[in-house]
Amino acid sequence: MTSPLVSLTWTDHLTGRRGYLVVDRLVRGVCSGGLRMRDGCTLDEVTGLARGMSRKEALHYDPAARHVPLGGAKGGIDCDPRDPESYGLLVRYLRAVRPYVESCWTTGEDLGLSQDVVDRAVTEAGLVSSIQAVHPLLDDESAARRRLADAFAVEVDGIGLDELVGGCGVAESVLTALDRAGVPHDGTRVALQGLGTMGGATARFLARAGLTVVAVADVKGTITNPAGLDVEALLAARDAHGTVDRRALRPGDRELPGDAWLSAEAEVLVPAAVSYSIGPDEQARITARWIAEAANMPVLPEAEALLHARGVSVLPDVVVNSGTNAWWWTLFGDIGADAGEAFAHTRRSMRALVDLVLTRAEADGTTPRRAAHAIADQRLPVIAERFGQHR
Structure with missing residues (x-):
């Protein structure tokens, strides 16, 4: 695997905490990838995420679309987002990497950070927008920015459209896998780790x-109920970090330890929180048939090999959580600022992609992840040849 184009480590002069930025590659001089904040974030983690972003962009390449795939990048800050010092740290980090945000790195919310917090910090750091680097690629910048602002203003049943598109993509990935296996949706059980934006x-x-x-x-x-949880009630009772107010629980709901979701009697597991949550020990507790990686890199390679050997299909993050690319479709004008269009385009794109990946995996006798990587790695040179890249 090639080395990233840019890899930097920043140390905050006030707290000594570290932040990272990795640019895996540029396409037409621009890259894309969110900014996460979590206690224990590392350069290796951010490097892997940046490489994954390059592949996600490649997997959604459509030669007929206005949307041009960007290069992959990622930012990370080693701090608990609940720490009182976290916001000031975020602003100082953005000031430090300001030249990259201005020239080549488009970013936004990721684990531990909501888009409104990122936007507020971006303004305080003196930047125009967290995605200003892509503006020169737009045919009509003012119309594109207005279209995106309108999309961010859309709410569906009390939740912003920007928060829903990624989860729509994860859900469609699961539904596609169920449909291919002939498993009915009704009654299929699912357990999730994380009830934040994606979960x-x-x-x-x-x-x-x-x-x-x-x-x-x-x-x-873990909150559990074999008869089914009231999802809408839990969503209404969560805070900005996805923590549920236990006063919203019903009489039949039970509270178990945090890792109890792993061994829940369910056909589908959705890790939608932190990276590296399923290792060799954790995988041994899993009885589900499918794991859909809504989080980035939640299943360790050793665990995935063991899961694959016993017939558990891991639907990889590089596919499953790539539905957030819908915002590029909106920005470039492939879809309008409309929830119906966003969901229809996301469902159509994700279903086609998951079907392609699973078909390739079956044909090659390999895992869905290896199949997805193979498809992406075939498309990256095609994108580079058409649009150029800077490596």
Whole structure:
């Protein structure tokens, strides 16, 4: 694997905490990837995420679309987002990497950071926008920015469209896998780790598709009910970090330890929180048939090999959580600032991609991840030849 184009480590002069930025590659001089904040974030983690972003962009390449795939990048800050010093640290980090945000790196919310917090910090750091680097690639910048602002203003049943698109993609990935296996949606059980932006939206779409959400884990523990949890009530009772107020639980709901979601009696597991949550020990507790990686890099390679050997299919993050690319479709004008268009385009794109990956995996006798990587790695040179790159 090639080395990234840029890899930097920043040390905050006030707290000594570290932040990272990795640019895996540029396409037409621009790259894309979110900014995460979590205690224990490392350069290796951010490097892997940046490489994954390059592959996600490649997997959604459509020669007929206005949207031009960008290069992959990622930012990370080693700090608990609940720490009182976290916001000031975020602003100082953005000031330090300001030249990259201005010239080549488009970013936004990721684990531990919401888009409104990122936007506020971006303004305080003296930047125009977290995606200003892509503006020169737009045919009509003012129209594109207006279209994106309108999309961010859309709410669906009390949740912003920007928070829902990624989860819509995760849910469609699961539904595609079920349909290929001939498994009905109604009554299929699912357990999730995380009820933040991605996990919460995924839970909503799966529940509305007929699946039964039997377990949800947050920082306080696992909430479970074999008969099914009230997803909408849990969503309404969560805070900005996805932690559920336990006063919203119903009499049949139980509280178990934080890792109990792993062994829940469910056909589908959705890790939608932290990276590296499923290792060799954790995988031994899993009885589910599918694991859909809504989080980035939640399943360690050793664990995935063991899961694959016993027939558990890991639907990889590089595919499953790539639905957030819908915002590029909106920005470039492939779809309008409309929830119906966003969901229809996301479902159509994700279903086609998951079907392609699973078909390739079956044909090659390999894992869905290896199949997805093979497809992406075939497309990256095609993108580079058409649009150029700077490596």
